[in-house]
Amino acid sequence: MKCYKPFAQGDHRWLVFSQDEHKPGSVVDTNQVAITSGGHAILLDPGGIEVFPSMIGALVQEVDLDSVSHIFLSHQDPDVGSGLALWRQVTLPGTMVHISALWPSYVAHFDSDTHFSPIPDEGAELTLGGTALRFLPSHYMHSPGAFAVYDPTARALFSGDIGAAILPGTPIRDIWVTDFNNHVQYMDGFHRRILACREARDAWVEMVAGLTLDFIVPQHGLAFRGQDVPRFLDWLSRLEIGSGVGAYRGRTARK
């Protein structure tokens, strides 16, 4: 698994773990993020049980396990947190697992011994070392109970499934989108299908457009930086979504 470092200022770092060559081919590739600050670390969407070995192998090259005091799950899917039982056992007791208040009893199916810290619908703030992270609502942007993580110091957003891309199998040597127009083909079908609520989409775009952002890291595929951030938001704001709805009327869903 590769480790990219899109931000580092003293011990405040963003580490993106991605492109796991050891994972089974049937498993979708995921980005796992660690933010460190003031001797503490939070793991954002640490991933499914299949990627646990590679993820911990790569993580401990950069982060002491004892410094992991928080785990954040953007939503309830298995590729986000089915490795939870193993993470609970290798991190110190008392490590907080943050997830939408909608999901603790459901995600407990991954690990009934995990203690969750439910995030209320309107979001929350978490102080990590010297920085205040914000959990921003992303409800109905795929999952009815979802959050993104905004780091005002790094001017960075972890967006969960929003901005995700399913990339072709060719080896990738970078984490950044370099040709936005070409990249759209890998995001298009995914977003048309997983997003269903225009009102939520418009509110999310408006909320994110109001943040000071240098980069956005989604849970799958490549990250956006610089001018690709507004380009992505503009593309998202104009996208026709809810492609699966056509199936109710007997039409083939658009891909």
Place this chain on the structure above:
Amino acid sequence: MSKIKPAGTRRYRGVLKQVEGRIRALFPDINRANRAMFRLGDLSEDLRILSLNAELAAGRAGPKGAAVRALTQYTRGLVRRLAEINTNASGVMSLYDTTTSALRTLRHLRQLEEASVQVDIADITPSGQKALDVLEHVRTGQLREMAMRIANINDGTARLGRVVNVVDDVVSQAASIATNIAAEAVTAGSHEGEFKAVSETMTRYVEELRVMNDQAARGLRGALEGCKALTGAASILTRHQPNPAFQPAVQGAHAG
């Protein structure tokens, strides 16, 4: 800090795979036994109601029903035994939980083993070395849990064996009672039809019990063989002791 490699990784993985195979192989046998035992409660209740009806019929027959009344009391004794073992048979259902949990623990063990390899193949850092210690500690805890689950599987299977033996005994005694009631019916005059019906119904229930128990016994035989093989494979696994040097650094620090 010295670099400690996971010991005997390839062999260990092989044993994990073997144990997993043994547990998976147990499922069909446990299934068969459980499915068979599922009817035990209903049959026990049917037999209880039949014995009450038989007792009423015996009362109506007056002196000609005295022997049948005595036989129905024996029957109620058998029903009580069935009710008692039915509680044990319900406990056998937990074999499903135990075997499923054992498979989940094995899955974790496999991932922990692979995690040690992934940490170990990279250039070792102090935090990497610490992670190896933590992984070893967690794995030791999981191995202990695994040993406990295998003991529970063995225990559950043995309990099922006791249930099968009791049902076997009940079947044999109930069959004799049904035969005796049929014999009493011949001399019961106008009550012959009633006693005959009791005897025939009881014979039908006994036959159902016999079929059920035979199926459970077949499943049990397979499960017992499977348990022996599982215990053999698992003993290699649980002999895999961690390096004691790992213990003081992490003991009590991480959840087991």
